[in-house]
Amino acid sequence: xxxxxxxxxxxxxxxxxxxxxxxxxxxxxxxxxxxxxxxxxxxxxxxxxxxxxxxxxxxxxxxxxxxxxxxxxxxxxxxxxxxxxxxxxxxxxxxxxxxxxxxxxxxxxxxxxxxxxxxxxxxxxxxxxxxxxxxxxxxxxxxxxxxxxxxxxxxxxxxxxxxxxxxxxxxxxxxxxxxxxxxxxxxxxxxxxxxxxxxxxxxxxxxxxxxxxxxxxxxxxxxxxxxxxxxxxxxxxxxxxxxxxxxxxxxxxxxxxxxxxxxxxxxxxxxxxxxxxxxxxxxxxxx
Amino acid sequence: xxxxxxxxxxxxxxxxxxxxxxxxxxxxxxxxxxxxxxxxxxxxxxxxxxxxxxxxxxxxxxxxxxxxxxxxxxxxxxxxxxxxxxxxxxxxxxxxxxxxxxxxxxxxxxxxxxxxxxxxxxxxxxxxxxxxxxxxxxxxxxxxxxxxxxxxxxxxxxxxxxxxxxxxxxxxxxxxxxxxxxxxxxxxxxxxxxxxxxxxxxxxxxxxxxxxxxxxxxxxxxxxxxxxxxxxxxxxxxxxxxxxxxxxxxxxxxxxxxxxxxxxxxxxxxxxxxxxxxxxxxxxxxxxxxxxxxxxxxxxxxxxxxxxxxxxxxxxxxxxxxxxxxxxxxxxxxxxxxx
Numbered sequence: 001x002x003x004x005x006x007x008x009x010x011x012x013x014x015x016x017x018x019x020x021x022x023x024x025x026x027x028x029x030x031x032x033x034x035x036x037x038x039x040x041x042x043x044x045x046x047x048x049x050x051x052x053x054x055x056x057x058x059x060x061x062x063x064x065x066x067x068x069x070x071x072x073x074x075x076x077x078x079x080x081x082x083x084x085x086x087x088x089x090x091x092x093x094x095x096x097x098x099x100x101x102x103x104x105x106x107x108x109x110x111x112x113x114x115x116x117x118x119x120x121x122x123x124x125x126x127x128x129x130x131x132x133x134x135x136x137x138x139x140x141x142x143x144x145x146x147x148x149x150x151x152x153x154x155x156x157x158x159x160x161x162x163x164x165x166x167x168x169x170x171x172x173x174x175x176x177x178x179x180x181x182x183x184x185x186x187x188x189x190x191x192x193x194x195x196x197x198x199x200x201x202x203x204x205x206x207x208x209x210x211x212x213x214x215x216x217x218x219x220x221x222x223x224x225x226x227x228x229x230x231x232x233x234x235x236x237x238x239x240x241x242x243x244x245x246x247x248x249x250x251x252x253x254x255x256x257x258x259x260x261x262x263x264x265x266x267x268x269x270x271x272x273x274x275x276x277x278x279x280x281x282x283x284x285x286x287x
Numbered sequence: 288x289x290x291x292x293x294x295x296x297x298x299x300x301x302x303x304x305x306x307x308x309x310x311x312x313x314x315x316x317x318x319x320x321x322x323x324x325x326x327x328x329x330x331x332x333x334x335x336x337x338x339x340x341x342x343x344x345x346x347x348x349x350x351x352x353x354x355x356x357x358x359x360x361x362x363x364x365x366x367x368x369x370x371x372x373x374x375x376x377x378x379x380x381x382x383x384x385x386x387x388x389x390x391x392x393x394x395x396x397x398x399x400x401x402x403x404x405x406x407x408x409x410x411x412x413x414x415x416x417x418x419x420x421x422x423x424x425x426x427x428x429x430x431x432x433x434x435x436x437x438x439x440x441x442x443x444x445x446x447x448x449x450x451x452x453x454x455x456x457x458x459x460x461x462x463x464x465x466x467x468x469x470x471x472x473x474x475x476x477x478x479x480x481x482x483x484x485x486x487x488x489x490x491x492x493x494x495x496x497x498x499x500x501x502x503x504x505x506x507x508x509x510x511x512x513x514x515x516x517x518x519x520x521x522x523x524x525x526x527x528x529x530x531x532x533x534x535x536x537x538x539x540x541x542x543x544x545x546x547x548x549x550x551x552x553x554x555x556x557x558x559x560x561x562x563x564x565x566x567x568x569x570x571x572x573x574x575x576x577x578x579x580x581x582x583x584x585x586x587x588x589x590x591x592x593x594x595x596x597x598x599x600x601x602x603x604x605x606x607x608x609x610x611x612x613x614x615x616x617x618x619x620x621x622x623x624x625x626x
Contacts, residue, residue, distance in 0.1 A: 006387070007387075007388075074373065074374065076372065077371075078332075078369075081336065081337040082336060082365040084356070084360040084388075084390065085388055206299075285337065
């Protein structure tokens with residue numbers, strides 16, 4: 001795993017993606033700090049991170065797009081399969097390398113609150129709590145990006161898909177206000193989502209029976225709930241959209257609350273997407 | 288060393304490898320021969336753990352490739368059909384990565400890289416970008432990668448495809464040299480290549496093993512009917528009459544050119560020299576000079592074609608100069624590894 005980690009770090013810094021990623025992140029944090037902390041003289045550094053969070057939706061996919069897609073395109077994935085390393089080691093090595101690339105600019109950002117503290121009253125615990133959460137949210141988004149990269153051998157597609165998914169996630173809370181809160185509306189929307197999930201299952205496993213089976217189970221379950229306990233569905237979809245938003249969770253930290261459920265949410269998301277990535281790699285062996 | 292048992296692989300509905308079983312012993316160069324699409328790459332991918340099998344098992348020195356992949360993979364060095372190279376790196380960086388991933392560290396890593404670089408002759412390009420190297424050198428870097436970790440078996444999938452004739456000769460020489468210290472398995476759809484480099488041959492067609500053995504043994508065992516080519520100084524009618532006096536011979540083909548006629552005769556199962564002796568006597572008695580007579584034995588090429596001819600994807604070869612043609616074909620159809 002260390003060999004993969006080192007190799008990926010080298011590749012990221014060599015291909016300039018790491019530098020661009022760091023530069024963009026520092027640039028936007030800098031603009032945020034200028035506007036909030038210097039111009040508006042607000043002493044809360046966490047607001048700056050809240051302001052910058054949307055930037056991650058753009059630059060994380062650009063960082064993660066090549067991770068696995070490029071291996072597929074160059075056929076170097078065959079090398080990885082034939083080496084005495086497991087798919088878990090490959091994915092973890094790649095993921096940790098990306099985390100390091102993400103952590104380096106954040107370490108620089110860690111100095112900002114200290115610098116500001118020299119000129120005024122900065123409440124450091126909330127600032128660093130928000131920074132830790134910012135790192136966790138980024139880590140979860142990177143895991144999502146790595147997974148998307150494992151679905152295709154086209155880097156551009158991986159990036160585009162990544163940005164789309166993350167922006168959708170970013171706006172899901174404001175979008176949820178426009179989503180029907182009625183029972184039927186939620187039921188129909190959930191049915192559509194269930195179908196989409198099954199299509200994804202089919203794409204990933206190439207197993208039609210499994211996809212149909214999942215579709216039948218999900219739709220039956222949904223109909224059952226709709227029939228027996230329709231009140232459960234009322235407002236369910238907007239609620240799910242809010243609960244699954246990576247960014248909404250982060251704003252709790254920005255508001256000065258160190259939310260442990262948020263930490264658990266991010267860690268779960270990381271494990272979930274890395275697990276899917278490993279499955280996606282293994283699938284190539286079993287197609 | 289390697290035993291492949293009842294290997295079967297389906298891609299969806301398509302059967303790529305069908306109930307394939309064979310043993311690979313230690314210390315030989317094995318040629319994996321078959322037309323394109325015969326299942327060579329699929330078999331090699333399964334043997335190296337890059338692909339799962341639908342059924343069957345592969346064990347490397349007692350380690351099952353699916354049950355104990357790490358132990359099994361340590362014994363194998365593999366070069367896939369498209370050399371898996373990171374275009375942006377130098378061979379030095381690339382080999383360092385592969386060596387580390389194979390668990391080599393420190394001094395051992397250095398010495399193994401040195402000996403792989405030396406064995407494959409990539410010293411002059413070791414610090415150039417791989418993407419800028421010629422195909423021949425890229426192929427060598429791929430082979431160097433397979434040599435790291437001192438594997439006992441080296442598996443090369445069509446290592447000469449897409450190379451120019453000089454590079455092909457160099458790679459063949461390299462394979463022969465590697466064969467002195469390792470068990471080497473390499474696949475090819477070019478018979479002459481397998482014949483010159485290997486001392487064991489496995490012929491695959493339609494995902495099945497159709498023949499295996501040493502080249503000479505294969506020729507001997509599978510040699511079909513012998514043919515006699517005879518040119519006599521007489522018209523075809525007259526000559527045919529003489530030929531028909533000899534029992535066990537029948538004409539496959541006859542041609543007349545001026546006063547000279549040429550026959551292609553089948554000797555059946557009989558000893559061809561008995562036939563030629565009888566022919567000589569008969570023509571002498573009729574006072575017709577034999578201008579030319581030759582016994583044509585079935586070559587490995589014929590066997591290969593016969594065994595695989597039902598395949599529509601078979602290499603288009605004709606009599607005479609066929610290997611050159613096949614090689615040219617191979618050079619032309621190769622895809623660019625950069626795309």
